[in-house]
Amino acid sequence: MKRVASGILPVIAIDRKAPKPLHRQIYDAYRTAIIEGSLRPRQRVLSTRALAAELGVSRLPVLNAYGQLLAEGYFESRVGAGTVVSSALPEQFTASGAALQAARSESRYAPRPAAHRCSLLPQRETSPWLQGLGAFAVGQVAYDQFPLQVWSRLVARHCRSMNARSFHYGDHMGLRALRETVASYLRTARSLRCEADQIMIVSGSQQAIELSARVLLDPGNRVWIEEPGYHLAKAVFATKGCHLVPVPVDEEGLNVAEGIKRYRKARAAFVTPSHQFPLGVTMSASRRLQLLEWAQTNGSWIIEDDYDSEYRYESSPIPSLQGIDANARVIYIGTISKVLFPSLRLGYVVIPPKLIDRFVATRWAMDLGCPGIYQEVLADFIGEGHFARHIRRMRILYRERRSALVASLRKEMGSAVEVMGSEAGMHLTVNLQNRADDVRIAERASSQNLRLWPLSVNYLGEASRHGFILGFGSTAIEEIPRAVRKLRKLVEGT
Numbered sequence: 001m002k003r004v005a006s007g008i009l010p011v012i013a014i015d016r017k018a019p020k021p022l023h024r025q026i027y028d029a030y031r032t033a034i035i036e037g038s039l040r041p042r043q044r045v046l047s048t049r050a051l052a053a054e055l056g057v058s059r060l061p062v063l064n065a066y067g068q069l070l071a072e073g074y075f076e077s078r079v080g081a082g083t084v085v086s087s088a089l090p091e092q093f094t095a096s097g098a099a100l101q102a103a104r105s106e107s108r109y110a111p112r113p114a115a116h117r118c119s120l121l122p123q124r125e126t127s128p129w130l131q132g133l134g135a136f137a138v139g140q141v142a143y144d145q146f147p148l149q150v151w152s153r154l155v156a157r158h159c160r161s162m163n164a165r166s167f168h169y170g171d172h173m174g175l176r177a178l179r180e181t182v183a184s185y186l187r188t189a190r191s192l193r194c195e196a197d198q199i200m201i202v203s204g205s206q207q208a209i210e211l212s213a214r215v216l217l218d219p220g221n222r223v224w225i226e227e228p229g230y231h232l233a234k235a236v237f238a239t240k241g242c243h244l245v246p247v248p249v250d251e252e253g254l255n256v257a258e259g260i261k262r263y264r265k266a267r268a269a270f271v272t273p274s275h276q277f278p279l280g281v282t283m284s285a286s287r288r289l290q291l292l293e294w295a296q297t298n299g300s301w302i303i304e305d306d307y308d309s310e311y312r313y314e315s316s317p318i319p320s321l322q323g324i325d326a327n328a329r330v331i332y333i334g335t336i337s338k339v340l341f342p343s344l345r346l347g348y349v350v351i352p353p354k355l356i357d358r359f360v361a362t363r364w365a366m367d368l369g370c371p372g373i374y375q376e377v378l379a380d381f382i383g384e385g386h387f388a389r390h391i392r393r394m395r396i397l398y399r400e401r402r403s404a405l406v407a408s409l410r411k412e413m414g415s416a417v418e419v420m421g422s423e424a425g426m427h428l429t430v431n432l433q434n435r436a437d438d439v440r441i442a443e444r445a446s447s448q449n450l451r452l453w454p455l456s457v458n459y460l461g462e463a464s465r466h467g468f469i470l471g472f473g474s475t476a477i478e479e480i481p482r483a484v485r486k487l488r489k490l491v492e493g494t
């Protein structure tokens, strides 16, 4: 059942000088609110006493108006629930229902005005691989392994101790205690050169990308993006009015020489060097140095999205690009989504010192900061060692899931697929040697509860690879062989 807000005062303009009696004004206001859909079925209305007090009128006209609304079936009385908007009003009889239905069918079938159309905006409605849970869903963590008890204890502790300061807006850069723990974590685990003063807490990597684009880019600027690359970064740059320059990714990561050939003077490059999205390759040391040199020579910026570097299985973690940048040309972005859970919506940006003021001003104009309570909880979660412990446990679990997936793919599909990028992160990529139509297979797979993200849709130009991005974070080991068999049948059936 849809949840509704209870006991909220609708907008009622009372005019004591008007010839219309007060009870009629109240009756009309409620009736209009119901017909127009500002009040919905089953929504509880204020008690007559409370409404009279809110409006500063005696109870009598309110009682009269409610009596009329009850008699005509707009309101109904429920034992224990007070007076509610009648549930017997069919949605299509109210203006809101009719308008909503019209708008829905319009958005589905009618072309949108050209000014609002952007072919790079992800079509959530029509992309089954981006929706819901299911085997191989990308970006999903092992939810059942999350230390919920520890987390809820910390949440309760911080709720209980809220004071005047915690109720107010916080620092626009984020909670100091969290920025300090994040800085210390990044210096140690990711070899970043950073201080807490450079760290801004944001609502996930997505906000960090949006913020970086607002600070660094103007409409018409060129931006190098990896080909294939991360759709939500492309969507940000495209909606900002930038021109995307796709730069091919090979086994060493972004091909810098090719980028220079395509557009040397690009204003920025968006890269995922630790675990390229989606192919999973790690950028080689020489490419990293070439990229940094290009940025320094051209006065360009590098946006480093280090989204899942906590999990590396074959070797020790690769230091970040930011950590070897001597010229402060890198904006480093990290997220809590992959380590804890995505709905937390917390991440961070490490800002080059000379850009801090611009980032703060831009952020201030965006949303004034992230929820303070969860920043406090996360600061303690990291500071008390739960974060490091959780990462260690998950690294073992994901390594097992990854190995089971690679083994199943070898057994079931053999040389029909090339497996790429399984050394790190929570997804790997399979490249279909027969170049079958990966989008069609993915659409069919969704009805079998398989979330196959087609590789080809991640290209801006013509796709040189067809295949799938397979997430293994939330796919249990026991589920993997069956899911791979389904995948094989789907591929063979094309």
Ligand SMILES: Cc1ncc(COP(=O)(O)O)c(C=O)c1O
Binding pocket: 138, 139, 203, 204, 205, 206, 207, 230, 272, 277, 305, 307, 334, 335, 336, 337, 342, 346, 347
């Ligand atoms: C390349 C890349 N960057 C970042 C993210 C995480 O985004 P957020 O921190 O906004 O949840 C993802 C999630 O799937 C991703 O694939």
